[in-house]
Amino acid sequence: MANVAHRLAGVPNVPSWLGQGDDFQEQINAALNSRAHKERWKYTNPTPVLELLPLPTSVPDLGALPDQVTATNVSAETVNLPMSPTLDTAPEAYAAFCYQHRVDVLTVDGTPTTPLTIEHGARSGPMVLRLLANARLDLREVFTSDSDQQLHNLWVELGPGSQLLHSRNSFSQTTHWQFLHVVLAKDAHYQLHNHSTGARMRRQDIQVVCAAPGARAEITSASRVAEGRHHDQQITLEHTAANTVSQQTVRTIAEDRAKVTFNGRIHIHAQCNGADAQLSNRNLITGKNAKVNTKPELEIYTDDVKCAHGATIGQLDADHLFYFASRGIDEAQARELLGQAFLNSCVAGPLESEARAVLQAADHA
Amino acid sequence: MSLLEVRGLHATVDGKEILKGLDLTVRAGEVHAVMGPNGSGKSTLANVLAGRPGYTVTAGEVRLDGHNIVDWEPHVRAHAGMFLAFQYPVEIPGVSNMEFLKASLDAQAFARQAEQPGAAAFIKQARELAASLDLNPEFLKRGVNEGFSGGEKKRNEILQLLLLQPSLAILDETDSGLDIDALQVVAQGVNRFRSAETGVILITHYQRLLEYIVPDVVHVLADGKIVQSGDKNLALTLEEKGYAWLT
Numbered sequence: 001m002a003n004v005a006h007r008l009a010g011v012p013n014v015p016s017w018l019g020q021g022d023d024f025q026e027q028i029n030a031a032l033n034s035r036a037h038k039e040r041w042k043y044t045n046p047t048p049v050l051e052l053l054p055l056p057t058s059v060p061d062l063g064a065l066p067d068q069v070t071a072t073n074v075s076a077e078t079v080n081l082p083m084s085p086t087l088d089t090a091p092e093a094y095a096a097f098c099y100q101h102r103v104d105v106l107t108v109d110g111t112p113t114t115p116l117t118i119e120h121g122a123r124s125g126p127m128v129l130r131l132l133a134n135a136r137l138d139l140r141e142v143f144t145s146d147s148d149q150q151l152h153n154l155w156v157e158l159g160p161g162s163q164l165l166h167s168r169n170s171f172s173q174t175t176h177w178q179f180l181h182v183v184l185a186k187d188a189h190y191q192l193h194n195h196s197t198g199a200r201m202r203r204q205d206i207q208v209v210c211a212a213p214g215a216r217a218e219i220t221s222a223s224r225v226a227e228g229r230h231h232d233q234q235i236t237l238e239h240t241a242a243n244t245v246s247q248q249t250v251r252t253i254a255e256d257r258a259k260v261t262f263n264g265r266i267h268i269h270a271q272c273n274g275a276d277a278q279l280s281n282r283n284l285i286t287g288k289n290a291k292v293n294t295k296p297e298l299e300i301y302t303d304d305v306k307c308a309h310g311a312t313i314g315q316l317d318a319d320h321l322f323y324f325a326s327r328g329i330d331e332a333q334a335r336e337l338l339g340q341a342f343l344n345s346c347v348a349g350p351l352e353s354e355a356r357a358v359l360q361a362a363d364h365a
Numbered sequence: 366m367s368l369l370e371v372r373g374l375h376a377t378v379d380g381k382e383i384l385k386g387l388d389l390t391v392r393a394g395e396v397h398a399v400m401g402p403n404g405s406g407k408s409t410l411a412n413v414l415a416g417r418p419g420y421t422v423t424a425g426e427v428r429l430d431g432h433n434i435v436d437w438e439p440h441v442r443a444h445a446g447m448f449l450a451f452q453y454p455v456e457i458p459g460v461s462n463m464e465f466l467k468a469s470l471d472a473q474a475f476a477r478q479a480e481q482p483g484a485a486a487f488i489k490q491a492r493e494l495a496a497s498l499d500l501n502p503e504f505l506k507r508g509v510n511e512g513f514s515g516g517e518k519k520r521n522e523i524l525q526l527l528l529l530q531p532s533l534a535i536l537d538e539t540d541s542g543l544d545i546d547a548l549q550v551v552a553q554g555v556n557r558f559r560s561a562e563t564g565v566i567l568i569t570h571y572q573r574l575l576e577y578i579v580p581d582v583v584h585v586l587a588d589g590k591i592v593q594s595g596d597k598n599l600a601l602t603l604e605e606k607g608y609a610w611l612t
Contacts, residue, residue: 318418319455323509326415326451327469327525328443328476337468341459341508 031091043261043293044203044232046092049177052151053096057125059104066112069137073102083126083155083181089236090205093179096153097126104128108162111136115350122147128155131162131188140351143170143178150176158188160212167351170196170204171358173229179205184244187214193349194221195359198229198258206235210244210275221250222346224339224359225258227287232261239267239305243274250280251346253339256287265297266309272302279309284342286316286335336360366431368393368533368564369414374425375589376413383409385589386425389566391533396565398575398600401586402608407568408452410586411537414566415449416442429533443469444476446532450522450539457509462521465509466491466528473529494524499550516547523554534558535566540574552577572604585611 031037065071083097097103105128106116115138122145131137143152150172158164162185170178176199182190196202208217217237225231237246246266254260266277283292296309316338324334340360347355369391376384383406391397401407413420414427416439426433434442457465467487474481482490492502498520510518519539526534536555540548555578559565567578575583575597583599584591585608593599593611 317455320457322417322439323451323455323457324465324468325439326443326449327465327529328440328473329468330438330440330472333468333472337460337464338457341457344459 028091028095031088031094034088034091036088037091040090040205040234040263043259044201044230048149048175048201049151049203050092050095052123052149052175052177053092054099055123055149055151057100057123057151058121060121060124060127061119062106063117063119066114066116068108068110068112068135069116070107070109071104072107073104075102089207090179090181093153093181093205096151096179100125105130108132108135108137112138114138115140117142119144120150120152121145122149123151124153126153126155128157129164130157131159131164133159133185134161135159136163137165138350139164139166141166141168142351142354143168143172143176146172146174150174152177153179154181156180156182156190158182158184158190158215160186160188163189163191165191165193165349167193167349168195169351169355169358170194170202173197173199175199175201177201177203177205181207181209182217183209183211184215184217186212188212188216190215190217191349192217192219192221193351193355194219194223195347195351195355196221196223196231197358198223198225198231198260201230201232203232204234206233207238208236208246209238209240210246211238212241213243215241216245218246219248219250220346220348221248221252222343222355222359223250223252223260224343225252225254225260225290227256228258229255230259234261234263234265236265236267237277237279238269239272239275239277240269242272244272245276246278248279248281249346250282251343252281252283252292253342254283254285254287254290254292256289258287258290260290260292260294262292262294262311263297264295264309264311265299266307268298268300268302268305268307270301273304275302276306277309278307281311282342283311283313284316284339285313286339367391367428368395368430369566370426370428371414372426372428374413374427375423376409377421377423378409378419382423383589384413387586387590389584389591391564391566393532393564394559394561395581396559396567396578398567398569398580398583399586399591400569400572400583400600400603403570405586406589407586408537411449411452411535411566411568414442414535415439415447440472441476443529443531444473448526448529448531448534450519450526450534450536452537452539452541454510454518454522456511456513458511460509461506462509463488463491463505466505466525469525469529491524491528494527498524498554500524515542516544519543519551520547520554523551526558527554532562533564533566535568537568538570539567540569540571548574549577572600575600587611
């Protein structure tokens with residue numbers, strides 16, 4: 001990792017408020033060499049991701065912006081951007097931001113009547129999405145580019161009482177790193193429907209902070225990792241305020257020689273009475289020599305909380321297969337139907353039908 | 366030609382021999398009851414006929430419509446007209462009953478090079494069958510057997526029997542766990558299935574079911590073989606005397 005930090009020495013765009021030169025270099029070095037960071041990258045080699053950071057990016061296709069959504073871009077010099085906490089939790093994401101000369105900021109005020117659809121190209125520059133107080137948005141992100149290396153970073157700030165319905169379909173097959181950071185203010189509601197396939201390398205970092213009372217985050221994720229493909233999800237739920245709620249339901253199918261990693265961390269800080277956090281991760285291995293690493297983690301510093309987590313890794317049930325066979329359904333189709341059934345509850349939201357077509361098609365990617 | 370002809374069937378489960386030279390002939394139009402004490406091999410017979418993995422035929426043959434099916438995969442046996450009503454139907458959350466039934470029908474139609482049923486006609490038929498078996502048609506939308514009571518699961522098996530219209534139905538202790546009302550509904554379903562072209566093997570512990578489904582032949586299975594066969598009165602004798610006098 002140290003040599004990578006060295007490579008970051010030329011980061012051109014270090015905001016002045018962070019400190020200059022050696023100071024920044026020391027910070028990023030320390031972060032990249034930290035135990036927490038190495039743990040996050042235990043099962044996936046970070047080098048391909050770090051090599052993406054200095055490459056040029058472009059503005060994704062935002063289509064016709066809905067009313068009440070405004071797009072601006074600012075220089076990274078501008079203070080009051082939500083990136084700074086990321087230095088410790090995801091230094092590579094922070095570095096990605098520092099490399100780029102501009103940040104696209106989308107601001108939502110009110111309730112647009114149409115969804116905001118973002119079609120990402122190969123490498124989108126860092127984006128910030130802000131929902132002002134009581135705003136509501138239906139955000140749809142589609143990642144289809146099959147260009148070699150892809151990088152997508154999104155920081156989301158949800159104002160008091162705002163609601164974001166966020167759907168993401170990530171079906172590209174090359175090296176793909178997605179970083180998502182969401183901070184919820186009082187009574188904000190965040191809902192993520194994540195659908196993905198495996199890829200040559202697919203890494204999804206999702207960090208959600210329930211930062212004020214009444215904040216609520218719900219994540220469902222359905223993934224199907226085909227033969228020999230890679231899929232690594234790191235989801236962190238920070239509860240930093242009392243009476244916050246989070247729910248994560250993550251389902252993944254691993255086929256022949258697939259490499260699947262899931263790390264789901266729930267961190268309930270001190271004085272967060274009434275926090276309620278649930279995490280369920282289930283993995284179904286349908287092929288031979290697949291590898292699944294899953295680790296649900298709880299870190300709790302308040303007594304009066306409700307928390308549940310669980311992770312399972314299983315195979316198709318022979319009794320189920322025989323029941324299908326006894327009705328004339330051959331094994332291949334039975335496996336297909338049982339795989340669909342396994343993912344079913346987590347294929348949802350506005351991009352559901354597109355996701356179903358990819359995740360549940362017999363000849364899926 | 367017989368619908369089913371079993372000759373000298375030996376079968377093992379986990380290396381242990383359970384069926385030890387079983388003979389059984391079922392002609393079209395006949396209902397055969399297979400009775401016997403616990404551990405005699407009744408359920409093994411049902412599973413061996415249906416081709417369940419883990420049940421190994423070591424000798425003998427099973428002919429369905431003249432074809433020896435011992436090496437056939439279970440789904441191919443289903444295509445050839447065999448149906449097993451399970452003693453313990455499994456719950457499969459996430460696959461709706463409707464989807465499961467349609468997939469079964471389509472797979473069988475495809476295998477027989479018959480036309481697949483249209484969606485509207487299929488839904489209508491499934492709903493009618495559900496109603497005739499006192500199953501709330503809403504059940505069709507739920508996961509296969511998901512959250513069903515024991516009786517509802519058994520009625521769902523009969524629904525599948527009537528929908529798929531096999532030539533040979535094997536009912537593995539379909540009467541177990543049923544109250545008298547459910548038993549009558551199930552029996553009506555089986556009687557509806559009976560015809561000059563179909564055969565039925567009823568595997569049961571109790572004579573009670575045979576009051577509602579009158580068998581043509583009653584067999585007693587003990588220690589892996591048929592040790593006695595007779596008409597429906599044999600069942601009454603068994604009810605009275607138990608199995609001990611036979612072995």
